[in-house]
Amino acid sequence: xxxxxxxxxxxxxxxxxxxxxxxxxxxxxxxxxxxxxxxxxxxxxxxxxxxxxxxxxxxxxxxxxxxxxxxxxxxxxxxxxxxxxxxxxxxxxxxxxxxxxxxxxxxxxxxxxxxxxxxxxxxxxxxxxxxxxxxxxxxxxxxxxxxxxxxxxxxxxxxxxxxxxxxxxxxxxxxxxxxxxxxxxxxxxxxxxxxxxxxxxxxxxxxxxxxxxxxxxxxxxxxxxxxxxxxxxxxxxxxxxxxxxxxxxxxxxxxxxxxxxxxxxxxxxxxxxxxxxxxxxxxxxxxxxxxxxxxxxxxxxxxxxxxxxxxxxxxxxxxxxxxxxxxxxxxxxxxxxxxxxxxxxxxxxxxxxxxxxxxxxxxxxxxxxxxxxxxxxxxxxxxxxxxxxxxxxxxxxxxxxxxxxxxxxxxxxxxxxxxxxxxxxxxxxxxxxxxxxxxx
Numbered sequence: 498x499x500x501x502x503x504x505x506x507x508x509x510x511x512x513x514x515x516x517x518x519x520x521x522x523x524x525x526x527x528x529x530x531x532x533x534x535x536x537x538x539x540x541x542x543x544x545x546x547x548x549x550x551x552x553x554x555x556x557x558x559x560x561x562x563x564x565x566x567x568x569x570x571x572x573x574x575x576x577x578x579x580x581x582x583x584x585x586x587x588x589x590x591x592x593x594x595x596x597x598x599x600x601x602x603x604x605x606x607x608x609x610x611x612x613x614x615x616x617x618x619x620x621x622x623x624x625x626x627x628x629x630x631x632x633x634x635x636x637x638x639x640x641x642x643x644x645x646x647x648x649x650x651x652x653x654x655x656x657x658x659x660x661x662x663x664x665x666x667x668x669x670x671x672x673x674x675x676x677x678x679x680x681x682x683x684x685x686x687x688x689x690x691x692x693x694x695x696x697x698x699x700x701x702x703x704x705x706x707x708x709x710x711x712x713x714x715x716x717x718x719x720x721x722x723x724x725x726x727x728x729x730x731x732x733x734x735x736x737x738x739x740x741x742x743x744x745x746x747x748x749x750x751x752x753x754x755x756x757x758x759x760x761x762x763x764x765x766x767x768x769x770x771x772x773x774x775x776x777x778x779x780x781x782x783x784x785x786x787x788x789x790x791x792x793x794x795x796x797x798x799x800x801x802x803x804x805x806x807x808x809x810x811x812x813x814x815x816x817x818x819x820x821x822x823x824x825x826x827x828x829x830x831x832x833x834x835x836x837x838x839x840x841x842x843x844x845x846x847x848x849x850x851x852x853x854x855x856x857x858x859x860x861x862x863x864x865x866x867x868x869x870x871x872x873x874x875x876x877x878x879x880x881x882x883x884x885x886x887x888x889x890x891x892x893x894x895x896x897x898x899x900x901x902x903x904x905x906x907x908x909x910x911x912x913x914x915x916x917x918x919x920x921x922x923x924x925x926x927x928x929x930x931x932x933x934x935x936x937x
Contacts (some may be wrong), residue, residue: 504543504572511540516582518934520927521569523562523588523660524740525610530569531923532577535936537749542923543572558607559594559663566664570726578727584668585712585735585930587743587922588660591682593640595648595704596663598656601672605644607660611635614643624695628777630682637683638696645701657683657704661737669716669734675706676713676736678784687785688773710787711738712929735933741767742784743925744893745791748917753789754888757917758872758906760896763799766875768792770885779839781882792884794839798871800895802831802848803864811857812899818858819865821904827854827863830871840875865902869909876910889913893920 511517515534522529529544545565550557570578589610596603608614613634620642625631631638641657656672659679666672677687684696685708696702709715717723718732738746745767748757756768773783773790783790803812830837832848854860876887890912896902897916907914919925 503545504541511577511580515580516934517577517580518927518930518936519573519581519584520743520923520925520930521566521584521586521664522740522743522921522923522926523565523586523664524922525589528562528565528569529921529923530573531921531927532573532581533924533927533931535931537919537928539924541574541577542921543569545569545572552606555606558609559603562660562664563667566667570722575727579729581728581732583714583733583735583930583933584718585926585933586661586664586737587740587926587929588662588664588679588737590679590739590741591635591637591640592660593637594658594660594663595641595644596656596658596672598654598672601663601666604650604655605648608640608644612640614639617642617646620646624699625684626695628775629684630775630777630782631684632777633682637680641683641701641704645704652701652704655704656706658706661739662706665715665734665737668718668722670719671716673706674715674736675708676711676738677708678711678738678742680706680708681782681784709736711736711742712932714933733933735930737926738929739784740922741765741793742786742791743922743929744920746925746928747919747921748891748893749919749928750889750891750917753885755891756876756887756889757891757893758914759894760800760868760892760902761894762801762804763795763797764868764872764875765795766793766872766879768876768879768884768887770879772883772885774879774882774884776882778842779878779882781839781879790884792879794875794879796839796871796875797833797837798831798868801833803861805833806850806864807861812861815858815861816865816899816901819862819901819905821901822908824908825859825863825866827859827867829863829867831864831867840871840878862905865899865905866909869902869906872906873910887912889915891915891917893917 527546547561617639759765830849837846
């Protein structure tokens with residue numbers, strides 16, 4: 498198959514009359530799908546890398562994503578396609594498209610999640626409340642303002658959509674629908690369930706999409722797609738979410754106090770809370786999840802520091818020799834470069850990895866334990882800021898595989914720590930699709 502496809506069909510029988518639910522995850526370098534039943538069992542999953550279509554010497558991302566979407570639909574075995582009851586999609590947070598409100602075609606190249614528009618920051622800071630989530634150069638609102646102030650095209654027929662919104666539009670055909678997770682960084686207030694007056698008073702507010710809860714049915718799959726791919730007539734398309742929230746949903750941590758720590762290149766934590774927490778000093782903000790809040794923060798420590806020092810093979814062999822019940826006396830603060838934001842807001846903080854002992858086992862033990870202490874401090878800070886106290890932690894990312902580290906973290910946190918059974922965002926998106934049909 499083109500563009501590096503990879504599909505795994507599980508040996509799971511489909512019961513007579515059973516329906517399936519499709520989730521698609523559009524990440525930074527490729528996309529995945531997961532097809533589940535109402536019990537959450539995966540029937541088939543697959544992935545594709547994005548083809549790099551070029552336009553004027555730049556990647557035409559919109560075309561790449563569209564091609565990938567239809568490639569993934571084709572990758573689903575035809576005998577399972579006809580059982581799909583609903584579809585949902587997650588995309589990267591703050592990846593922004595300005596499209597024609599009549600045709601849905603992009604008027605400008607997509608602005609990616611990690612792109613910053615510092616030119617718009619003074620304007621945004623002048624209208625938004627202090628320390629608001631939108632007061633960051635990479636926010637969706639900064640991208641909208643930057644386009645508004647620099648583009649000369651006809652703005653009357655323009656519309657803002659997030660990556661997931663646009664991909665879902667390709668499936669349901671109703672332009673201008675978003676969800677309150679994706680819309681957070683354009684200024685939507687999920688607590689009030691509306692855009693705030695300071696945003697609606699701006700001339701570019703006419704571009705803002707309507708907003709619904711994630712996993713809400715928007716409408717049926719377009720007729721041409723149903724007939725081309727063999728999806729059933731009653732298949733519905735549901736609002737989506739961001740990739741990080743879909744990954745949290747995948748872990749099925751549904752009660753306040755449950756948290757997911759992602760041990761990837763960095764250390765990111767997400768905690769389900771009954772109260773909403775916002776503190777721009779630490780980069781802490783809350784996404785709404787039904788009647789609860791998903792409070793998150795990210796430290797600059799994490800696996801990238803380990804990779805600078807050890808090979809994967811060394812990490813496995815040295816970890817085997819660590820006694821996780823024994824506390825390390827090493828007091829490190831492992832960072833790749835200068836600067837930390839959470840749980841310590843200090844742009845001048847320097848990495849601390851000295852003194853280095855002669856024993857590599859002892860050195861690794863000290864680093865793993867120090868990262869565990871940073872994680873504990875992070876959860877403690879969220880509690881101090883008013884969030885629900887953490888009582889159980891699920892782990893995602895590469896670090897979840899290290900059992901010795903898990904035991905160290907359990908001891909340092911004083912909490913049960915386990916590896917999340919599912920961590921793929923596509924699985925979380927499939928759970929949203931399931932929700933959209935009224936099934937729980």
